[in-house]
Amino acid sequence: MPLIGPFALAFALLLAFYSVLANVIGARRRLSALVVSGRHALWAMSAMITVAIVVLWSSLLHSDFTLHYVASYSSLTLPPIYKFTALWGGQQGSLLLWTWLLSVFSSIVAWQNRRRNPEITPYALAVLAVLAIFFLGMLNFVTRPFDLVARVPGDGQDLNPLLQNYWMAIHPPSLYTGYVSASVPFAFGAAALITGKLDDSWIRTTRRWAIFSWFFLTLGNLFGARWAYEVLGWGGYWAWDPVENAAFMPWLVMTAYLHSVMIQERKDMLKVWNLALIGLAFELTLFGTFLTRSGVISSVHSFTQSGLGPYFLTFLAIVASAYTALLVGRLKMLRTPAEFESYLSREAAFLFNNLVLVGIAFAVFWGTIFPVISEAVRGVKITVGPPFFDKVNGPLALLLIFLMGVGPLIAWRRSTARNLLRTFAAPLLIGLGTGLCVALAGLHQWYVLTAFSLAAFVLGTILAEFRHGVTARRHLVGESSARAMVNLVAKNNRRYGGYVIHLGVVLAFVGIVASSFFRLEVKRSVRQGDSIDVGPYELVYLGTRSSMDPHVESLQARIEVMRDGRPLAVMLPAKLFYARQQQPATVVALRSTPLHDLYVVFAGVDEATGQATFQVFLTPLVFWLWAGGLIMALGTVIVMWPNVRERAAIAAVVRAGDEAALEAQMAPGGE
Amino acid sequence: MPPASSSRRFRAPGALLLFALALGGAYYARAAVKPSVDSVAEGLTCQCGCGLTVANCNHPQCEFSVPVRDQIEKMIAQGRSREQIIEAFRVKYGEKILSAPTTSGFNLLAWITPFGVIAIGGALLVMVFSRWTSGQPSLPARLDEQNFDAALRRRLDDEVRKDA
Numbered sequence: 107m108p109l110i111g112p113f114a115l116a117f118a119l120l121l122a123f124y125s126v127l128a129n130v131i132g133a134r135r136r137l138s139a140l141v142v143s144g145r146h147a148l149w150a151m152s153a154m155i156t157v158a159i160v161v162l163w164s165s166l167l168h169s170d171f172t173l174h175y176v177a178s179y180s181s182l183t184l185p186p187i188y189k190f191t192a193l194w195g196g197q198q199g200s201l202l203l204w205t206w207l208l209s210v211f212s213s214i215v216a217w218q219n220r221r222r223n224p225e226i227t228p229y230a231l232a233v234l235a236v237l238a239i240f241f242l243g244m245l246n247f248v249t250r251p252f253d254l255v256a257r258v259p260g261d262g263q264d265l266n267p268l269l270q271n272y273w274m275a276i277h278p279p280s281l282y283t284g285y286v287s288a289s290v291p292f293a294f295g296a297a298a299l300i301t302g303k304l305d306d307s308w309i310r311t312t313r314r315w316a317i318f319s320w321f322f323l324t325l326g327n328l329f330g331a332r333w334a335y336e337v338l339g340w341g342g343y344w345a346w347d348p349v350e351n352a353a354f355m356p357w358l359v360m361t362a363y364l365h366s367v368m369i370q371e372r373k374d375m376l377k378v379w380n381l382a383l384i385g386l387a388f389e390l391t392l393f394g395t396f397l398t399r400s401g402v403i404s405s406v407h408s409f410t411q412s413g414l415g416p417y418f419l420t421f422l423a424i425v426a427s428a429y430t431a432l433l434v435g436r437l438k439m440l441r442t443p444a445e446f447e448s449y450l451s452r453e454a455a456f457l458f459n460n461l462v463l464v465g466i467a468f469a470v471f472w473g474t475i476f477p478v479i480s481e482a483v484r485g486v487k488i489t490v491g492p493p494f495f496d497k498v499n500g501p502l503a504l505l506l507i508f509l510m511g512v513g514p515l516i517a518w519r520r521s522t523a524r525n526l527l528r529t530f531a532a533p534l535l536i537g538l539g540t541g542l543c544v545a546l547a548g549l550h551q552w553y554v555l556t557a558f559s560l561a562a563f564v565l566g567t568i569l570a571e572f573r574h575g576v577t578a579r580r581h582l583v584g585e586s587s588a589r590a591m592v593n594l595v596a597k598n599n600r601r602y603g604g605y606v607i608h609l610g611v612v613l614a615f616v617g618i619v620a621s622s623f624f625r626l627e628v629k630r631s632v633r634q635g636d637s638i639d640v641g642p643y644e645l646v647y648l649g650t651r652s653s654m655d656p657h658v659e660s661l662q663a664r665i666e667v668m669r670d671g672r673p674l675a676v677m678l679p680a681k682l683f684y685a686r687q688q689q690p691a692t693v694v695a696l697r698s699t700p701l702h703d704l705y706v707v708f709a710g711v712d713e714a715t716g717q718a719t720f721q722v723f724l725t726p727l728v729f730w731l732w733a734g735g736l737i738m739a740l741g742t743v744i745v746m747w748p749n750v751r752e753r754a755a756i757a758a759v760v761r762a763g764d765e766a767a768l769e770a771q772m773a774p775g776g777e
Numbered sequence: 778m779p780p781a782s783s784s785r786r787f788r789a790p791g792a793l794l795l796f797a798l799a800l801g802g803a804y805y806a807r808a809a810v811k812p813s814v815d816s817v818a819e820g821l822t823c824q825c826g827c828g829l830t831v832a833n834c835n836h837p838q839c840e841f842s843v844p845v846r847d848q849i850e851k852m853i854a855q856g857r858s859r860e861q862i863i864e865a866f867r868v869k870y871g872e873k874i875l876s877a878p879t880t881s882g883f884n885l886l887a888w889i890t891p892f893g894v895i896a897i898g899g900a901l902l903v904m905v906f907s908r909w910t911s912g913q914p915s916l917p918a919r920l921d922e923q924n925f926d927a928a929l930r931r932r933l934d935d936e937v938r939k940d941a
Contacts, residue, residue: 340835446909469891489822491876709837
């Protein structure tokens, strides 16, 4: 059965080539039958890649060690769930997953647009097929998932223990979904540039795709941070590692894009900027993949280093050059009369927000590649770690949070001082009051004071917006507060979903600041019955329990958590040892509350003294980082929720704009 | 009398200066306090391969970070400052042990480039804004704010009623 895999991938590559040619020639010569066949080829390509991925999954689940990939990343004793996730535990499998997602998204786009946007869709599909050609080329010729072993081993080498964790089951697919779906707005942007159809139809067509991509990039980053928190056992969740940065940069640029397209949709401005941003966001996803694969920069997350770096870098250079050339070539057509009246306007706030977001993305990029630059220029290897990123990005984050409070409430076009005072008086008071309370509570670090004050200010602006909306509905329509709130969000889901996302960002920000500044750490070796005091808790070491199965050996410690002399819980941190990989791993015990997380790492028992060593962290408010992330996800779902009014409006615009083009397209052949 | 008036004139700035000196003194008094092991360890990268700082190394029995932390503790006890301790480790292991680039020579580029780029971006944005705003007719004698608000409110009311 594994033999089907290579044939499916080879056939998929041919279909991808055909799809590019058919779409481009069909669109240029107005041969709609050819365009249709190009679309069908894309669907067939998707089917072939699906066959390939099913074959690899099946081989993993059946421990078919004739395949090099299966022998390298799984074992007989690996639990079935991790045999399934081993698909993205190695280089070839994760590239196959990437390619499969790309093909599925391309197929959905082809289906969604089979009767819409006839001028640009064939070119967008051709761009997506070109991307597929690159990845299929890698899978067919450079990093083949279906290579056979010379001698079939009795057992596989097993999956890296750090990847045998449930967060690893969902973190990479979420991130890949975010990365790959960014290629849809990119493809439509490129198609708009190729065809010269530069109105905002490409933005409207791909708006949900862009939000979908952002949603999964958010979740991908969040799940990755949670994985680091639970698995790496250092009490933190973000170390500014190059691979973390690689996932963060597209998120930042995509966030900037989602804000600036609002200006184009509303005022027909910033066309060049939006096209540049979506190009950059997509190129950063490729850059991230390059970083993960190439090993050019050392990273704790690079589980799949290989010689793919030069291929990715070349492809990235080609994509970036071609896209930039297209953009420059269309500059004249993209110029529109700008309508801008005042710095005290939402347009200005959004543009400064864009500057800060892209600025942070640049700072992260710069810090990530600086070791390479240093080595090239001075021949000295240096490290650019958390202190650099914290110092550079810390102040920028404050500015961003401030703009997040100002942007949504300030008027479009122009605000007066009186307007501003009326809108921002209450949130400002809330912010200042919070700052004062924080200072009185004894927290005097300037960053913490500013961060908490700004967070409260933004919360104030969000609450004010909800309060105004609910009050208006209650007075005008006579609804109850709860009903008014539901209807307010349902009828203006883009706007209020956006506020929910902002709420999530603020909560996550508070969690990040508090957990970064006030984490308490205690490391102690104790005998059975001894206790460790951490903040308000007393941790009593009750002893250990060991267990063993063919896959993993475990030594689990039992800790009783007491507070004010009362037992609260028993925590079970453990030390694991994976037999096949001969590697240890840590199981962190976690007791999470909205106030703080109690986090216990068991380092092991000294056989000579009988003492067990524990590392305990008490991290305040970190709960809100995860809660904020999930609220951001909820807000994004609200934003993406189908809105009947909006759909009707888009359909009307698309109908009006495309009827003529559709007729012209269909005239020679027709579907 | 002139002397009295001049002393009054300098009273407020003098008080401000004293306040600033007190603040500065407090800052330096704080800075002079012994550094903590973590504050020094945060400035050093663990060489065990964990990719984290010595303060955050996730191997409780790490062969690099554990002895380094012990050394830091001893050096603090000897009265050495954070900078002196970090410099001692830089001399011993080379620049790769520092968790952030130094702020001199070529490494200064690492620190100033991001802010420089943002400053240039900001300046460009302001230039573009100025170009957009110049020659832009201000809104047709924009209804004075109260009338505008009233008109807007009427429209909003209509829309909300329609929605409901």
